[in-house]
Every structure is written in C-alpha cells, then in structure tokens.
Amino acid sequence: MSREVAIVCDFDGTVSERDIGHHFFGRYIPGTERREELMDRWKVGLISSRDCLEQEIDWVRAGRDELDAFIEQERLDPYFKDFIDFCNRRKYDIHILSDGLDYYIDRLLMKFGLGFISFKANHLVLEDGSIQGIEFPYYNLMDCTMCGNCKRYHVEELEKRGFYVVYVGNGYSDRCPALYADLVLAKEDLLDHCRQEGIGYVPFENFRDVERELTTRLILEI
Numbered sequence: 291m292s293r294e295v296a297i298v299c300d301f302d303g304t305v306s307e308r309d310i311g312h313h314f315f316g317r318y319i320p321g322t323e324r325r326e327e328l329m330d331r332w333k334v335g336l337i338s339s340r341d342c343l344e345q346e347i348d349w350v351r352a353g354r355d356e357l358d359a360f361i362e363q364e365r366l367d368p369y370f371k372d373f374i375d376f377c378n379r380r381k382y383d384i385h386i387l388s389d390g391l392d393y394y395i396d397r398l399l400m401k402f403g404l405g406f407i408s409f410k411a412n413h414l415v416l417e418d419g420s421i422q423g424i425e426f427p428y429y430n431l432m433d434c435t436m437c438g439n440c441k442r443y444h445v446e447e448l449e450k451r452g453f454y455v456v457y458v459g460n461g462y463s464d465r466c467p468a469l470y471a472d473l474v475l476a477k478e479d480l481l482d483h484c485r486q487e488g489i490g491y492v493p494f495e496n497f498r499d500v501e502r503e504l505t506t507r508l509i510l511e512i
C-alpha cells in the first residue's frame with residue numbers, strides 16, 4: 291500500500307540561501323551585544339522564538355523600504371525550482387513552514403515564480419510603510435511554548451491526513467518537527483541536533499541532494 295507524500299521545507303537558510311530574518315535584524319538593530327545575548331538565551335531554550343522575535347521587532351530601526359531593499363538581494367537555493375518540478379512530476383504535496391516572517395517569504399516566492407507554494411509563517415504587520423509588530427496565528431497549537439509557529443503541529447496534521455511526511459531543514463526551529471516527521475533531511479544546526487539526540491536523519495547541502503535522496507529513498511521506504 292502506498293501513502294501520499296508531503297514534503298515540508300523550512301524557509302530561512304533552507305529554501306533561501308541565508309537566514310533572512312536573522313540577517314535583517316542583525317543589519318537594522320543598533321548595537322550587537324544585547325541582541326547576541328537575546329540569541330544566546332533563545333538557543334538554550336530560556337526564551338521562545340516568539341519572545342525573541344517580539345524583542346527584535348521592538349528594537350529594529352527600519353521600515354518597508356529598507357526591508358524591500360534587503361529582500362531584493364536575497365537568493366533561493368539554486369536547485370529549489372528544479373526540486374519543485376520534481377515534486378510536481380511525482381505529485382508530492384509541497385509545504386513551507388517558517389518560524390520567520392511571512393512578508394519576505396511571500397515576496398521571494400513571488401519573485402521567483404513560486405507563488406503557488408503554500409506556506410505558514412508568523413505575520414509581519416506593516417502600516418503605511420512602517421513595521422508595527424508581529425502576529426502569531428499558529429502560536430501554541432501543540433502546547434509548545436518554544437516556537438512562534440510550531441512546525442510540529444503542521445507536520446502532525448499532515449500525518450493525521452495520511453501523508454508520509456518528509457522534513458527538510460537546517461535550524462533551531464526545526465527541532466520540534468524533526469521528532470515527528472517520517473524522514474528528516476538535515477544540515478547545519480539541525481544536523482548537529484539530530485546527531486546529539488539520536489534522531490535519524492539524512493544529511494544534505496542543497497536541494498539537488500534532497501532530490502537525489504528522495505529518488506531512491508521514497509521507493510524503498512513507502
């Protein structure tokens with residue numbers, strides 16, 4: 291019996307080449323020390339990513355113009371578009387889940403002709419060109435208080451619908467869903483985390499690797 295496949299991708303540093311939110315705040319929050327301290331507290335789990343984002347958005351000194359100019363320089367993984375074609379040929383469901391901000395994800399997907407991909411992220415509130423704050427429409431849906439948008443919730447929803455869920459990610463916000471996906475492809479911080487915690491994973495560098503791994507593994511595993 292075969293199951294339908296859902297591919298769930300993190301955005302920052304996975305679909306996009308850089309962690310866009312992280313670099314944007316780094317560029318537009320004056321001073322580095324207080325933010326470094328904030329990031330350290332988040333990385334060891336003393337504060338949630340929601341706490342972290344709310345503080346960063348309060349500190350940031352930029353509006354829509356700066357944000358748009360910043361986003362304009364960003365690129366996606368060079369093999370991501372080919373990977374989407376591959377998924378479409380195989381009729382895999384594609385989802386992007388992000389604990390970052392919807393504004394830049396939407397802009398970049400549209401820019402690269404990928405606006406049809408569904409994504410869920412935290413919502414950046416802009417008014418008359420200025421940043422007002424962040425809304426968290428998916429906060430604490432799984433009794434998880436560590437994430438702003440806990441990806442575990444969305445992964446489990448897909449599994450309840452019968453999907454075999456492949457998770458592709460690189461960072462701290464991918465720790466929650468990695469425990470619940472059927473297959474994890476990991477790099478960078480997520481790879482270290484999986485290794486330390488004994489969570490099964492397949493390493494990757496880019497979406498060409500992901501495509502190659504799925505070509506063989508999905509036939510074997512489903």
Ligand SMILES: [Zn+2]
Pocket residue numbers: 434435436437439440441442466
């Ligand atoms: Zn979570």
